[in-house]
């Protein structure tokens with residue numbers, strides 16, 4: 716086997732929510748494998764830091780500020796990326812957030828906000844990016860799901876609903892674009908230490924519950940997302956589409 720199938724040299728990747736957390740780790744992984752990166756988010760200072768991190772890896776990178784929930788904003792951002800890089804070979808739909816309270820207390824405006832970012836945002840960005848992948852005859856879309864797309868947990872009403880939606884969205888997109896050469900897969904991680912889960916990380920009871928639930932007994936380390944991202948973005952996974960790869964230390968094997 717030629718290990719060049721894992722190389723992303725000459726590719727251009729766009730990663731939403733790559734100004735921090737798992738998106739940043741994914742963007743750095745793609746850059747290490749050879750790709751140039753469009754770093755996307757809302758906070759310019761955070762984006763600039765990640766762009767510098769990628770330059771330090773001797774890859775091209777530029778930052779793009781747009782809100783994934785607003786169609787005009789998404790199209791403006793994607794057009795700017797295409798003007799800068801000329802193409803997008805890899806899209807990672809990753810921007811996401813959470814709000815945790817019991818179902819009976821869940822505010823309607825928080826439901827709308829979470830679904831807009833975690834679910835509607837993925838389709839708006841894919842709709843803007845994929846036409847040029849179809850023209851190229853090749854593309855990779857990776858939707859960042861969660862183990863909450865596979866299992867339920869209390870206090871996760873909108874988040875688990877959005878991730879269940881991401882799982883189904885991944886299958887529909889994969890079926891529609893398979894013949895056009897655009898592969899669509901999801902990554903479903905367990906808990907990784909990022910800003911989104913900071914509160915849980917510092918809640919001893921919740922932290923211990925997650926460790927006890929996980930056969931490997933711990934949270935994921937940010938660098939452990941790298942292999943799965945490179946695999947799904949590269950030619951190594953060219954005959955895989957419509958799947959969700961869980962990375963969870965064995966949690967969902969129960």
Ligand SMILES: NC(=O)c1ccc[n+]([C@@H]2O[C@H](COP(=O)([O-])OP(=O)(O)OC[C@H]3O[C@@H](n4cnc5c(N)ncnc54)[C@H](OP(=O)(O)O)[C@@H]3O)[C@@H](O)[C@H]2O)c1
Pocket residue numbers: 731732733734735736737738755756757758759761781782783784809810811812832859860861862903904905906907908909910911912
């Ligand atoms: N951390 C975990 O344990 C875990 C587990 C499973 C799945 N995930 C998934 O992984 C993804 C990243 O999560 P994370 O933990 O890395 O979160 P994070 O550190 O809070 O980062 C979230 C990212 O999303 C961006 N974002 C949020 N709302 C946005 C919007 N409306 N428009 C554009 N960008 C927006 C943020 O940009 P700004 O900060 O610049 O606004 C930031 O870059 C999410 O889809 C999450 O569901 C995380």
